[in-house]
C-alpha cells in the first residue's frame with residue numbers, strides 16, 4: 001500500500017517537474033527577456049571552466065583597481081592567460097589591441113560598467129535607500145524578500161558592532177514595506193530579514209559555546225525586539241558546522257525568552273548536507289511542541305560543502321557532510337516531508353533552485369492537502385528568475401533572498417563564495433550548460449544512491 005502511494009507521488013513529481021521545465025522554456029526563450037540573456041551568459045561561462053574561474057577572479061580583484069588602465073591590464077592578465085579556453089590565435093591580437101590608447105582606457109571603463117550592471121542583477125543596492133526601488137518592484141511582481149546584509153564574518157568587535165547597527169538601521173528603514181499576506185495559518189509579514197550571527201560576534205567559537213551563545217544573545221536581543229515591534233520576520237541563517245550547535249541552541253533559547261516566546265515570526269535553518277541534520281530537525285520538532293505558536297524552518301542543502309570536507313580532512317575529523325550529492329538531495333526530500341508532516345506547528349520555507357527537489361516537495365505537500373500559500377519557496381535574488389515566474393503562476397509563494405551591500409565589493413564577495421564552493425553550482429551548472437536532459441535532472445536521488453551502491 002505504502003509502495004503504491006510513494007510510486008504515485010514519484011510519478012506526480014516527474015509530471016510536475018516536466019511541466020515546470022516546459023513552462024520555464026517558454027518563459028526564457030522569449031528572445032529579448034532578461035532571463036534568456038542571463039542564462040546564455042552563465043551557460044557559456046559554465047561550459048569553459050578555466051575562463052569561468054579567471055572571470056570570477058577578475059571580478060574579485062576589480063573593486064581594488066583604481067584606474068581604467070589597471071582594469072584593462074588585469075583583464076589581460078587573468079582572461080588572456082594561456083590557461084583559459086580563448087583560442088590561441090585571438091589572444092595575441094586582443095593583447096595588441098588592448099595595449100593601444102585610447103582603446104585600453106575605453107575598454108577599462110566599459111568593463112567596469114558591464115560588471116556593475118550585471119552585479120545589479122544579484123545585489124539589490126548599496127543600502128536600503130538604493131534597494132527600495134527594486135524591493136518595490138519585487139512586491140509588484142508578487143514576490144517578497146528576505147534581506148541579507150553582505151559581508152564576511154566580523155574580525156573585530158568594532159566591526160561586529162557596525163554590523164549590528166546596520167541590521168538595526170535596515171529594519172528601521174523598512175516601514176514602507178510593512179504589511180502581510182493572509183494565509184490559512186494567519187498573517188505572514190512581507191518583511192523578512194536574515195541575520196548571520198558570525199557577523200555579530202568576532203570571537204564566536206565552538207571551543208567557547210556558552211560564552212559565544214551568551215554574547216550573541218546580547219547582540220541579538222535589540223534586533224529581535226525591533227523586528228517584533230514592527231511585526232517583521234527575523235531569520236537566523238545557518239553557517240559553518242562549527243557554529244551549528246551554538247546557533248541552534250541559541251535560537252531555541254532566545255526564542256523562548258518571555259518577551260519573544262509568543263512571537264510567531266522567527267525562523268531558523270536546517271542544512272541537509274549534514275549527516276546529523278535529522279537529529280536537529282527532531283530537536284526543533286520537540287521544541288515546537290512546547291510553543292503556543294509556530295516556528296519557521298528554512299530547509300537548505302548547505303553552502304559550505306567544500307569547506308567542511310577540506311577542514312575535516314585537514315584536522316583528521318569525521319566528515320560531517322554527505323559526500324555523495326544524491327544523499328544530500330534525498331535527505332532534503334525526506335526532511336521536507338518531516339517538516340510538512342509537522343504543519344502547522346512548524347511552518348516551512350524550501351530554499352532551493354533544484355526543480356527535482358522542489359517538485360518532490362510540492363507534490364508531497366499537495367498529497368497532504370497543504371495549501372500552496374501555506375509554505376514558501378525561497379530562491380536567491382537574480383537567480384532562477386524564470387522558475388520564479390512559472391512557480392508564481394502556479395500559485396506558490398516566492399521569497400527572494402536579497403543581498404544589500406556595495407555593488408562591486410558585494411559582487412566580489414559573491415563570486416568568492418562561488419569559487420570556494422563550486423558544489424553550489426551543481427544543479428544550475430548542469431541545467432545551464434545543457435549537458436543533461438530534463439528526465440535526468442528529475443531523477444529520483446534514491447535511484448542514484450542505489451546505482452552507486454551496486455557499483
Ligand SMILES: Cc1cc2nc3c(=O)[nH]c(=O)nc-3n(C[C@H](O)[C@H](O)[C@H](O)COP(=O)(O)OP(=O)(O)OC[C@H]3O[C@@H](n4cnc5c(N)ncnc54)[C@H](O)[C@@H]3O)c2cc1C
Nearest residue numbers: 237238300302303323324325351352353354401423426427
Ligand atoms: C533563499 C536561500 C537561502 C539560503 N540560506 C542558506 C543558509 O542560511 N545557510 C546555508 O548554509 N545555505 C543557505 N543557502 C544555500 C543553500 O544551502 C545551497 O547551497 C544552494 O541553494 C544550492 O542548493 P540547490 O538545491 O539550489 O542546488 P543543488 O545543485 O541541487 O544542490 C547543491 C548543493 O548540494 C550539496 N552538495 C554538492 N555537492 C555535494 C556532494 N558531493 N555531496 C553531498 N552534497 C553535495 C551542497 O549543499 C550544495 O550547495 C540558501 C539558499 C537559498 C536559495
